[in-house]
Amino acid sequence: MKRGHQITMKEIAKKLGVSVSTISRALKDSPELHPETKRKIVEMAKEMNYQPNLLAQSLRISRSKTLGVIVPEITSHFFASCISGIQDYANKRGYNVMICQSNESIDQEKANIRTLVSSQVDGLLISLSRETNKFDHLYELYNREINFVLFDRVHEEIPVSKVTFNDVGGAYQVTHHLLEGNNRRIVYVSGPEDLYISKKRKEGYLKALAEYGIENDPLLIKISDLTLEDNVRVAREITEMDPRPDAVFCMIDPVAVDVLTEWKSMGIKIPEDMALAGFTNNPTSAVIEPPLTTVAQPGYEMGKLAVTHLLDQLDGLASEDPISIVLETTLVPRKSSQHFQVK
Amino acid sequence: MKRGHQITMKEIAKKLGVSVSTISRALKDSPELHPETKRKIVEMAKEMNYQPNLLAQSLRISRSKTLGVIVPEITSHFFASCISGIQDYANKRGYNVMICQSNESIDQEKANIRTLVSSQVDGLLISLSRETNKFDHLYELYNREINFVLFDRVHEEIPVSKVTFNDVGGAYQVTHHLLEGNNRRIVYVSGPEDLYISKKRKEGYLKALAEYGIENDPLLIKISDLTLEDNVRVAREITEMDPRPDAVFCMIDPVAVDVLTEWKSMGIKIPEDMALAGFTNNPTSAVIEPPLTTVAQPGYEMGKLAVTHLLDQLDGLASEDPISIVLETTLVPRKSSQHFQVK
């Protein structure tokens, strides 16, 4: 097996007949050194293509300049955007990033935290898995005084910094939009009920209904486990409701896409027969036919803000007191909820 | 600033009044130790929630059990899938993964390699940026005997292992499919010409044409720089060609999506007026209207194979001689290329 051998200071030192400390000082441009010695060393280091061993440096200063990121899944466009933002802004500040996916499993999430902590990351950025309904592992991090920031899928109670979207506001916006389109019987398709976003978006949905004097009808709230099969089940159930609802607001775009696809195959016309809206603004939603009304969440921005705040804390630029950053969402009205005068 | 303090062996040693070496041996379950001592130590370690410092371990054994991954962009669904595969299979074998994106810039790519190497990754998985047309940085890795595997966007000449798709075959499949649909004037929309996949897919396109006795007409090959604007330009130019082509094969799905969107806005019917096909099978392509004929590339599988081979090399399970793994693609015929008897 090939073993890439890295040049070390020791080797430069031997070649030049000086001590390792001198090499170290020369490369840090220390003023104590004779300029000529320094020049020679720097030259030789370049020639030998010396690259410092970050592991050794990290061990010595007890800081790895590495952050850990845990997301439910990388292949989701939204999380990929977050990662992209995190990555870019971490690099800008000289930090590397180790990324893990929990695959929506709490056990995997815990395992990820363990390895990242063992790897001596300086801080963590975590978006919780769907399964995560116990939070001991987070409190353990907290008690061990390991810096971390929660984003998007957060646990509200724990006193650490969080970056979230105004989910209530976004759901309000989209429900309000549907109401303005003269829809009155509006179904909310929720994910598992203990999910943070399920709760928040329901809140916004109910708030908009309340403003229109519509009282909460529990029959209009459907719960899907977010699998394709269950989304299809819900889609069918909705068509069988009597009277049939005017509109459907799905907690996330993928659910709306499944519903839309199922309805299309059943010959139901959107938005003529029923209006439809989602949440997230996945790339898919723009090109599907009809284009899906949704709520845009800037993932890149979220990643950027989360990592910047974490680094500010690490570098002592931000107060240690946890803060909560709430990003606003934007309604993206498209054809799937278009209002027709004659219904 | 909070500073998470990790328990070290030294602290356990002090608490138990034994030496650090004894702790180390106990935790490695060394047979030299008295079972009772061992038991006590293991117990105490658990109680104090000891976690080994991977940095120190890595430094000592000169292996970090970490791999570096460089992709052009994380937000692309295809690369996200690759990463997901890499991640899963690396973890299964006890490796962590550091991910970087080059953002299609060769300078960023070089910088990423530098940091990852400095971070002492045991190996690298690289997919080249669009800009990469010089390969010195790869040869440098090669000369320094640092293990790496290229995937998808590879440089053919360098003698390292590569994992690619049968791009020629895939392009042949899709062109053949278009030809079978009675299309004869088929445009190939290529990306920048020095891109690996541009060349390969063109090869497959020409091969299929040749089989049908159609000679290569350079006017039917359009080149886009893959930006939205340029894709739109190409889309328009195609409609102005005289005689108008029967079908268009775009090198990658996003180009086809842009073309399709532009044509729709121009009132051109697909596939009635012109047939259209892409390559990659992005999620978007399935839901766009009309659904886009394309070629499926299993990204997760590619990531899995690439990382497995790299780890096999690292662990001495695979020969050091570079190999080339070629994954087959699958034609996904959809409505955008549907054949109509009466044209």
Place this chain on the structure above:
DNA sequence: TTGTAATCTGCAATCGTCTGCACTGGTACA
């Protein structure tokens, strides 16, 4: 010639973990 400061360089310890070797104390046998 000696003293002293200024300049330059090396030693040694440190970070946390691992391991070859040496040491201790006990038992068994000659």
Place this chain on the structure above:
DNA sequence: TGTACCAGTGCAGACGATTGCAGATTACAA
């Protein structure tokens, strides 16, 4: 009583980079 052996434990050095302090060299002044 001496020797040999064993289990059980600790010491010290290594991985690579950094840094306070001490030591060495030089130059210059007294």
